[in-house]
Amino acid sequence: MLSILEKISQDEIANQNDSAQIKLLLESIIENPSIHALFLNTISLMEHLGSRKILLTQSNDHTTEFILKHASEEARHALFFKKKIDCILPNLNLGYSPHELLAGLSAKIYFQKLDATVRKSIRSMNLSNSNRSYLNYLYTTTVIEIRATNLYKIYNHLLIQRNFGFHLNGLLAEEEGHLAEMEAEIERLDSESKVRLDQLLKQEEKFFRKLWQKWKDACVLVSKP
Helix, strand or coil: CCCHHHHHHHHHHHCHHHHHHHHHHHHHHHCCHHHHHHHHHHHHHHHHHHHHHHHHHHCCCCCCHHHHHHHHHHHHHHHHHHHHHHHHCCCCCCCCCHHHCCCHHHHHHHHHHHHHHHHHHHCCCCCCHHHHHHHHHHHHHHHHHHHHHHHHHHHHHHHHHCCCCCCCHHHHHHHHHHHHHHHHHHHHHCCCHHHHHHHHHHHHHHHHHHHHHHHHHHHHHHHCC
């Protein structure tokens, strides 16, 4: 069976048309500094939501170094994207209010729907409450980070190509490290992990397509005088 990282590489080849569509929208985003700033802030929000979910659901007597490391890295990624807004439009000092995001509500809904889908998928498993919460976190984070890795690779290529002065090389290495660690944990807790992950990825694709359309619509609205 393919590992998660091998699957990402395989999917990049199989889904070249989708990657081309993502690249087109990202190109249009980075050509407009106002939209680019909102996009970076929205990605920062999504990393922040990931960090907050970890702290809210996994802070207990069994909190491990793995959990704390992941929560801190997600928070650092949120800060990274927030700080890079200054490279596009300095001194904006953005928060996470709706007008400071690119379809921010849709980004939150994407996260919530995926989390609910994972909870439903593992509901019938014979697990303790703590293990169920842990597995929910592992699957939700894994599926989101698979998407993030694919998106960030395309975005990173454009950043380097257009000489924006920053890149995502280190962040991508950390995301791939997360995926390898979480894959091992998921396989330890779920004997049906390969089948379940494939099913969850298919659901995530539907949610992401809706989010992507909302981002496209928001770009049009922001571009209007």
